[in-house]
Amino acid sequence: MRAPSADNAIADLGGETMGTTWRVRLSASRTRPLRPLHDGIQARLDAVVAQMSPWEPDSDISRYNRAPADTWHALPPAFLIVLQAALEIATISDGAFDPTLGPLVDLWGFGPDGAHPRVPGPAALDAVRPHCGWRRLELDASGTRLRQPGGLRLDLSAIAKGFGVDVVTAYLCAAGIDGALVEVGGELRGLGRRPDGERWRVLVEPIADADEAPCVLPLDGCAVATSGDGWHRFEHDGRRYSHSIDSRSGAPVADAAAAVTVVAGDAMRADAWSTALTVLGPEAGFALAARRELAVRFAQRGSDGPVYRATPAFERLVAE
CATH class of the missing domain: 3.10.520.10 (ApbE-like domains)
Incomplete structure (x- = not known):
């Protein structure tokens, strides 16, 4: 890690994404233009939304969720990274984390198809639960295509915001930023140090x-x-x-x-x-x-x- 520069100061950037807000506090040269950094951050978060937001009808995840049974779908590399992490934690937690609960999330009124929070009856629960289950997720031998077994609906809302934070952090590193605090909807990651050298x-x-x-x-x-x-x-x-x-x-x-x-x-x-x-x-x-x-x-x-x-x-x- 490089030592903080005496020329650096804290700058604040922010915007909207994933139905919430993002904010970055970064240590940058006082003379560095900030608009390109802001636009670069927004573009990378927009790319996450375009792949993983069930609220966007044309996103990769929405197209997968609508797909007919027994079809295979090529996924972008970033989507695969998130899906593999989701399956890893689903396995370790024995399904306490389950990225296929989209129908249940909607049924209780928390998802894109939910009008408002509500308590569904037993019959509605019984009708929806067979369409969930992370063990139904199947990648092909190459690990790049995902099978839609029929009626399965992914929901990555419990992991995608965190991934967005990581994407922004990686972008800032590549842009030469030595220190930043990145936040998306309450999830945070620290990069390097503040201008004064403190964490x-x-x-x-x-x-x-x-x-x-x-x-x-x-x-x-x-x-x-x-x-x-x-x-x-x-x-x-x-x-x-x-x-x-x-x-x-x-x-x-x-x-x-x-x-x-x-x-x-x-x-x-x-x-x-x-x-x-x-x-x-x-x-x-x-x-x-x-x-x-x-x-x-x-x-x-x-x-x-x-x-x-x-x-x-x-x-x-x-x-x-």
Whole structure:
């Protein structure tokens, strides 16, 4: 890593993507034009959307989802990178992360075809669940084509934002940027150092209305993502429904943690693991995270206030 330049200053860039916003804080020469960097970032995020957004009818993922049964589809290299990571985490988590839950996401009102959040009846769930299942995903021998077995609908929303962060980080590196903090919809990755040589530091989002000391994470070449029922939820008949669908029940996670924060080497995996561990829950999820030496913190609402539980890897990061 090159030493920060005294000529550098922090600059802020931002825009919109994937139904949310992006922001980059970067260390750059005071004389460097920023518009080309902004446009380059936006173009790369637009390319991710064009491949992986189910909200875009002409995206690669939408065309695959509409395709007839028993057809094979060539996928762009970036799409394959995300799909392979999704299958890796689906395998390790035994399906807690499942990239084929598009029909269930829509049924509960969280997806592009969902009018609004709602609680479907048992018959509707029974009709949709056979169209899901990550084990139905089949790549050909070359690993470049994906088979549509019939009615399967991919949804990469729980991993694509993180991948977008990684794409932007790689672009900035190639553009000669030595330090940046990249954020897309709450998923973050740190690159290099600030102009003063200090590491980028971020606050781990607290439980809403909790009176607590902030948890600060240094992002020194790593990424952080958070999932839980603090985002995209609704209430019905006094029960809280999170946006994270449990493939085992076909329903949103019951009693989901308020927040599951994951730190990883790349934002794509941090993003996906935060969803997988939310689905697994504070006991099974924490046990898996500890076994795999993942840096994870579970935040739950207790009767006497917030309850936090962090893996040793997460505690070491906070202590730095």
